[in-house]
Amino acid sequence: MHFKKIRLENFRNHSESSLEFTPGVNLIIGGNAQGKTSILEALSYVCLTKSFLQQADLTVPKFGSDLFAIDAAMEGDRSVMNHARVVYGSGTGKKYFLNRNEIRRSSEVIGMFPIVMLSPGDFTLTTGSPAERRKFADMVLSQISRSYLEELVEYRRALKQRNKILLDGKISNILDKEMLDAWTDALVAHGAKIITKRDEFVLDFQETFKSAYATLVESGEVPGLYYEPSFKASDAIGETFHRELEKVFKVERARGATLVGPHRDDIGFILNDRSLKEFASQGQHKTFLVALKIAEFHYIRKMLGETPVMLLDDVMTELDYKRATRTIGVISGLGQTFITSTDMLSFDDKFLDMSNTKFHFVKEGSVVYENARV
Numbered sequence: 178m179h180f181k182k183i184r185l186e187n188f189r190n191h192s193e194s195s196l197e198f199t200p201g202v203n204l205i206i207g208g209n210a211q212g213k214t215s216i217l218e219a220l221s222y223v224c225l226t227k228s229f230l231q232q233a234d235l236t237v238p239k240f241g242s243d244l245f246a247i248d249a250a251m252e253g254d255r256s257v258m259n260h261a262r263v264v265y266g267s268g269t270g271k272k273y274f275l276n277r278n279e280i281r282r283s284s285e286v287i288g289m290f291p292i293v294m295l296s297p298g299d300f301t302l303t304t305g306s307p308a309e310r311r312k313f314a315d316m317v318l319s320q321i322s323r324s325y326l327e328e329l330v331e332y333r334r335a336l337k338q339r340n341k342i343l344l345d346g347k348i349s350n351i352l353d354k355e356m357l358d359a360w361t362d363a364l365v366a367h368g369a370k371i372i373t374k375r376d377e378f379v380l381d382f383q384e385t386f387k388s389a390y391a392t393l394v395e396s397g398e399v400p401g402l403y404y405e406p407s408f409k410a411s412d413a414i415g416e417t418f419h420r421e422l423e424k425v426f427k428v429e430r431a432r433g434a435t436l437v438g439p440h441r442d443d444i445g446f447i448l449n450d451r452s453l454k455e456f457a458s459q460g461q462h463k464t465f466l467v468a469l470k471i472a473e474f475h476y477i478r479k480m481l482g483e484t485p486v487m488l489l490d491d492v493m494t495e496l497d498y499k500r501a502t503r504t505i506g507v508i509s510g511l512g513q514t515f516i517t518s519t520d521m522l523s524f525d526d527k528f529l530d531m532s533n534t535k536f537h538f539v540k541e542g543s544v545v546y547e548n549a550r551v
């Protein structure tokens with residue numbers, strides 16, 4: 178799919194901005210703090226119903242306003258047109274309309290307009306905590322499987338309730354065992370499905386990832402991924418999960434929190450049979466991350482039969498010139514791509530097909546000039 182156009186109203190520092198996009202590469206150029214990332218953020222609202230920066234909706238309306246609106250038109254791979262409208266008001270909350278019909282659950286729309294993002298926040302994916310890697314797996318799986326997303330929502334709800342009961346029990350010294358058992362059952366039922374899907378995903382994703390990595394390095398480096406669930410389970414995942422919870426019950430009571438389950442999973446990253454986290458150079462970390470994103474693109478397209486849109490925020494500053502141009506060269510050939518940058522000097526036709534590229538200049542929350550440089 179690709180975006181045809183978007184209009185932002187009172188969105189971050191944009192009072193009113195309208196952009197028309199090329200299905201190829203859209204370069205969003207402007208100085209710092211002019212409103213480039215905000216445009217990508219608006220695109221993420223359309224695709225994911227929320228900000229990819231993981232900011233609360235209430236931070237988004239332009240200062241002095243208490244509502245924002247986004248209107249976007251998208252064309253699918255099979256030429257189907259869709260129109261999305263996201264409106265938020267501080268009193269009314271957020272509403273999502275697809276072709277004028279209100280969407281009540283975000284799972285109805287997530288995956289319809291698939292998206293892959295690479296932004297400065299992602300650079301902790303390989304170096305940071307397991308939560309970053311769970312987020313990566315969840316982002317891919319949620320876009321390709323509505324049932325996964327629904328399981329995840331239910332799991333989080335059960336986890337929250339169960340933690341609350343454990344914490345209340347710790348504070349008051351009286352544990353509501355009946356309620357706890359009920360939420361344990363829900364946790365196990367949804368958790369077992371999440372574990373199964375994550376396990377399948379990591380196995381299935383492996384090949385796509387290895388070939389993506391190979392397009393970025395000369396040779397000699399073999400990367401890999403493996404699933405590290407919070408407990409080892411064979412076929413009977415639900416039963417094992419129950420047993421593991423029983424084993425740690427005393428500690429959970431003492432700490433007032435759930436200690437095993439998919440919210441404690443990790444994905445191990447390896448390079449040439451060694452842990453990436455412990456042994457890789459900074460450059461290898463960056464290449465690994467870019468390969469994950471390219472593989473994410475291919476994997477989502479394969480699973481959904483719909484081409485994702487790629488958003489690259491600030492990669493020219495996050496990656497060295499050689500890695501950045503190589504990344505952009507590979508990614509821009511895949512589908513519609515949005516790239517933000519503070520200058521256009523780094524872009525040339527050695528790695529970018531200029532006949533397929535449109536420049537959007539952003540200044541003080543306005544798109545001051547748009548021109549296809551052909």
Ligand SMILES: Nc1ncnc2c1ncn2[C@@H]1O[C@H](COP(=O)(O)OP(=O)(O)OP(=O)(O)O)[C@@H](O)[C@H]1O
Nearest residue numbers: 189190209210211212213214215236237238239240
């Ligand atoms: N709710 C808001 N209302 C108005 N302005 C906002 C709001 N939230 C953030 N801003 C400001 O909007 C401006 C544009 O932010 P944005 O992140 O889009 O900049 P950018 O062009 O990507 O800059 P950089 O090159 O530094 O990444 C910033 O000055 C930011 O502080």
Ligand SMILES: [Mg+2]
Nearest residue numbers: 213214491517
């Ligand atoms: Mg920015």
